Amino acid sequence: MPAKRRLTMRQLRQMLRLAGDGTSTREIALTLGVARSTVQDNLKRAAAAGLRWPLCGDLTDDAIEDRLFARAGVKPGLRRRPEPGWAELAVELRKPGVTLLILWEEYRAVHPGGYGYSRFCDLFRSFEKRLSPTMRQDHVAGDKVFVDYSGKKIAIADPLTGEIREAEIFVAVLGASGFTYAQATWTQTLPDWIGAHVRMFRFFGGVPRLIVPDNLKSGVNRASFYDPEVNRSYAMMASHYGIGVLPARPRRPKDKAKVENGVRFAQTCILGRLRRQTFFSLAEANAAIAGALDRINDHVMRRLGVSRRHLFETVEKPALSGLPGEDYEFAEWRLARVSTDYHVEFDRFFYSVPHSLIRQQVDIRATQRTIEIFLRGKRIAIHQRRYGGRRYGTIPDHMPSSHRRYAEWTPDRFRRWAASIGPQTEGLIVAILASRPHPEQGFRTCLGVLRLYRELRRDHAEAVSARAVEIGGFTCKSISALIANHKAARPTAGPGAIMDHANLRGPGYFH
Known part of the structure; x- marks a missing residue:
């Protein structure tokens, strides 16, 4: 005989109230949307447990469940089907690309008569709750975007030599909608890191209130719970877009669970599905990633019944701030000291400042096109950036008068x-x-x-x-x-002044 459906505690209380009012089991079943036999079975259990409406005010849901469904002679918590080692599964789940679905499939391969997927997940979540208390994070629309690099890389082949070079995968996930952005970059260095952010904001078409990055060195100079030190170039980019930077705590992946899940999902939907394709350029790889992103964002989530894109368009995007008029141009900031020749060095090229600033400490702001030099926040010099040719860029007005003559x-x-x-x-x-x-x-x-x-x-x-x-x-x-x-x-006298001497043979000697 098949097992009867377990009613929720709300349904059980409603069933007891209707039965106490004299409602028939058929009408109760129609009201609750369950089978009549299920109502009859639960009413028998209630009668056996001495439960009648109205219930005592101090009777909790747990107490009602114990009285209705406790099995005589069965030790509480004992389950009839084989169980896996939950602690081992919890460790396995932390590995890249591993999901509960994979773990459940491996479990059923060993125990064909084991738990179904839903029950397996419920039991695992119950085990997780016993590990450590976790604060549930409710993300407000337009509040946070979580960013990180995937631990896995994508291979790109050189079309001429066939040499394989691996590219990093940058992943960003909006907190409220889960709307995901990903792209491949050659490195995790500062220019690629900030460039990925610029393209991410363009993809979203707006800016959330906060960025939550991992403690990547390109973005965070010093990781700290109380006073993290954000890289100056990264902070300038955030200032351009009017967004705050809130680094996750060191070694606390739950602070950025959204992007951790997004990274896992990206590894499955991007790397997993593209693993048989060969890419010959970064642009080609990013075009394939864009197609995989559409699949991720258009996928209907089982629990919510809507896609990430739908949530983004209806909930998240209206809450985002507008983009500035121009994209941020990457600029690298460095401290430098003016040398005795009134030049500062950046990437093996030298740029002049007014000669009166010798030995002063200045800030250098370098973009792809310009070198700007600041003293206490005031710009004192600007040069066109040099990549070749003469190593020294000198403005005549910066030179002492004695040096200007040499410069000419x-x-x-x-x-x-x-x-x-x-x-x-x-x-x-x-x-x-x-x-x-x-x-x-x-x-x-x-x-x-x-x-x-x-x-x-x-x-x-x-x-x-x-x-x-x-x-x-x-x-x-x-x-x-x-x-x-x-x-x-040089001769000092004419030919007639040559003196006679015994050692001089004279012209006659040669006749």
């Missing part, structure tokens, strides 16, 4: 100066500049050579220049030696 030196200026002496000297200057990795490194040498030539006649300077080019003497020291030798070799 150029290869053309030195060439014109040398050409005014002669073509050999011009060739020497060109050779000196060409012999250096950077022409600027030859400026001082050129200046020294041209100053040495001030004391020489043009023909002598040209002769020295020709000899220097011939022997490759492109330093001030070499040219100074050539000048000294040239002066020593």
Whole structure:
């Protein structure tokens, strides 16, 4: 004989009240929406337990259930079907990609006559309640978005070499609707982390009140329950969108249970379903992830009977704040100290500030296009960002007056100066500049050579220049030696002044 349906305590109380009023079992069954036999069975139990309407005011639901359904001779809590090790399952459930459905399927494979899925889940939840008290988080629409990186990565192949590179998966979940966003990024570094947030807000079409990130180093410099230190670049991005940052407590995954579940779901619906596909670019992988996201957000949730997208459109999106006029442009902030040459360094390139600020500590704000330098919140310099070419970017107004004259030196200026002496000297200057990795490194040498030539006649300077080019003497020291030798070799008297000497053979010797 099949087991009778167990009525809820509300239905049991209503059944006893109707029976006390003389209502027939058929009418009671119609009112409660259950079978007549179920009503008859429960009324027999109530009669056997001595329960009649009206009930005593201090009779609780637990007391009524004990009196109606307690089995004589059966130890309370003893179950007739085999049970798994709940503690082991709780540990397994913490592993990536593991769900209760998977655990139940493995349990039924060992115990075919075991509990059904619903009863299995109820028993597991009952066990979980005994582990530690958990505060239920009721999320208000438009209040929080939970963000994190998935522990699993997606493989992307190089189309030319076939080399596999793994990309990270960024996942964000809105608290009230569970509406999910995901995308692949190459790294978890600050530019990718903030860029993913910018695209997330664009995807949502609005901004919630708070971001709840995990304590990723790109977003949180120092994790702390009482006073977490948020990365300055991340904080500036949040300020641009008018959103607060509330990092989860260290090693407390329940603080961000929404995104933990979203990550698990994303791993199943994204990585699981895309595992047989091969991607050859990040854009190709993100296009496939976007299709999987539609499937996640359009899936009708069993308990609620509606999709995440429906909840987002009807409940969450109206509560979001509007987006600013422009997307946030990623900017990295760094502290720097002005060196003695009144420049600050960023990524191996140097940018000038007013020379009066030597040894001062300044803030550098770097975007893809510009370098801005601030002193106590006031911008003191702005430069176009350099990725190649000369390493120093110097604004003339930042230089002392004595240095500005040096800044006016150029290869053309030195060439014109040398050409005014002669073509050999011009060739020497060109050779000196060409012999250096950077022409600027030859400026001082050129200046020294041209100053040495001030004391020489043009023909002598040209002769020295020709000899220097011939022997490759492109330093001030070499040219100074050539000048000294040239002066020593100059004749001091005419041919008639040559003295007679026994060691001089004379022209007759050769006849």
